[in-house]
Amino acid sequence: MPTQPLAAPPATVLHLVQPVDGGVARVVADLVRAQRAAGLRAVVGCPPAGILPDAARAAGAEVHVWRAGRAPGPGLAAEVIGARSLLRRVRPDLLHAHSAKAGLAGRLAARGTVPTVFQPHAWSFDAVGGATGALALRWERYAARWADRVLCVSEAERLAGEAEGIAARWSVVRNGVDLDHFRPDGPDPDRERAAARARLPLPEALRGDGPLAVCVGRICPQKGQDVLLRAWPQLLGRVPAARLALVGDGPDADRLRTTAPAGVHFAGAAPDIRPWLRAADLVVLPSRWEGMALAPLEAMACGRPVLVSDVSGARESLPPGQGRLCLVPAEDPTALAKALGRLLAEPRLLAELGEQARQHARTDFDVRRTTDAVTGLYHELLGRPRPSNQERISR
Structure with a gap:
């Protein structure tokens, strides 16, 4: 043979x-x-x-x-x-x-x-x-x-x-992103959000009914959390009940923590970021530069709308038509505050954007x-x- x-x-x-x-x-x-x-x-x-x-x-x-x-x-x-x-x-x-x-x-x-x-x-x-x-x-x-x-x-x-x-x-x-791992935890986003918040280690001052923005990423110049913190007091003039959680650690964490305004929680690094994404009304990433950031893709896969700075990959990440609302210039805290205020003040708009984001992630980012x-x-x-x-x- x-x-x-x-x-x-x-x-x-x-x-x-x-x-x-x-x-x-x-x-x-x-x-x-x-x-x-x-x-x-x-x-x-x-x-x-x-x-x-x-x-x-x-x-x-x-x-x-x-x-x-x-x-x-x-x-x-x-x-x-x-x-x-x-x-x-x-x-x-x-x-x-x-x-x-x-x-x-x-x-x-x-x-x-x-x-x-x-x-x-x-x-x-x-x-x-x-x-x-x-x-x-x-x-x-x-x-x-x-x-x-x-x-x-x-x-x-x-x-x-x-x-x-x-x-x-x-x-x-x-x-x-892994669409089996990053996905909504139930059919009702409002109930899912409330359940996720109840399980998270949020301080009592941040457990109210106001909208919650979440920023996930290494706390460093690239990710722009310092820009977000400069924008936050301007946002509170429009949405006083808004709260912000920074999820991650990094070289700038201690310095930013000492100067952070009220209503901001430093959550530290999380082994599983899904509860934070599911707890959010809006996920924000004000990066100075990127290739194509994963955190917005993961947030969209969980059915959450995102607000990102207009750096490499950002426009390609977003669902068609969302650039007008969900992109801001990099390193511009005033523009970031205005966009945050416009979105966080409109729960119905956030829900619509979140559903579009979920469908877009499942179609384009497997x-x-x-x-x-x-x-x-x-x-x-x-x-x-x-x-x-x-x-x-x-x-």
């Missing part, structure tokens, strides 16, 4: 990641879970702190320690050496570098010797100004030669890179579509067909 050809070993993907919290960590965990189900070997190299190591292991990845700081600095040489060592140990078929630091160290370590995907998750030169920002842009222009594909999470992110002179081979795959597109990109770059269902089962 003729011998059967041996099946090709599963392709190995090395995800090199810094940061290890927030949206990037959730994106990587979702990718790993889908790639393991698709028959790939997924390996994650990241710092040992944060939520990512445990989340990646739970999703089926091998996890290796890669020591790297979040910001550029004198440790870069050691970070590149560590990335190069990881490449030698893992021997991946493809390197997927996530965010600026991993994109910097990973591309310097690989230099085109292995097929490489770089995913900015928001451009580094948007995060810093002056000489540092100019240097970051020069690097991105130069290092595009060492990426077989620059993977953007929104068309706006791609256009921003192109406008700055980055000559890359581009792909755009929009972020998605994480399975996102992960399938990224896995398809890997197979394209590797020149391998996707494994059949039977091959996946046999592995």
Whole structure:
């Protein structure tokens, strides 16, 4: 009898990641879970702190320690050496570098010797100004030669890179969320909201009947909570009973807590943000820059309307027609206060926007579509067909 050809070993993907919290960590965990189900070997190299190591292991990845700081600095040489060592140990078929630091160290370590995907998750030169920002842009222009594909999470992110002179081979795959995990908790939004609030650790002063806005995200300059806190006293002139919860932690938390106006609650980091989203009348994210933020997508999947600053990915996130009400200029507390006041004063409008948001998320932001597109990109770059269902089962 003729011998059967041996099946090709599963392709190995090395995800090199810094940061290890927030949206990037959730994106990587979702990718790993889908790639393991698709028959790939997924390996994650990241710092040992944060939520990512445990989340990646739970999703089926091998996890290796890669020591790297979040910001550029004198440790870069050691970070590149560590990335190069990881490449030698893992021997991946493809390197997927996530965010600026991993994109910097990973591309310097690989230099085109292995097929490489770089995913900015928001451009580094948007995060810093002056000489540092100019240097970051020069690097991105130069290092595009060492990426077989620059993977953007929104068309706006791609256009921003192109406008700055980055000559890359581009792909755009929009972020998605787990629609089985992020969903309404019942058919009646009002009852769901009341039940969620009753279970949350809100201080007594915030347990009234007034509308509740929720901001979910790392408390740092990027997410713009300081802009929101400057807007809040202006809003109270129009909606005196409004309350605000900031869900998350970060380097600016202590400083902002000491100057926060009345009616603001710092909830800290939450292992599960769904109760906060379901408790909200409105979810707000006044970011200074993004690629495509996950928190608004998660809120919409839970049936909550969102108010976001007009940065990369924001317009693409919103349901058609909501930009007029639900987008504000970045770093403009007066415009933010006016938009908050207009929305929080109209419960019926919020309910209508929330239902539109839920339907939009279910139609356009299923994480399975996102992960399938990224896995398809890997197979394209590797020149391998996707494994059949039977091959996946046999592995």
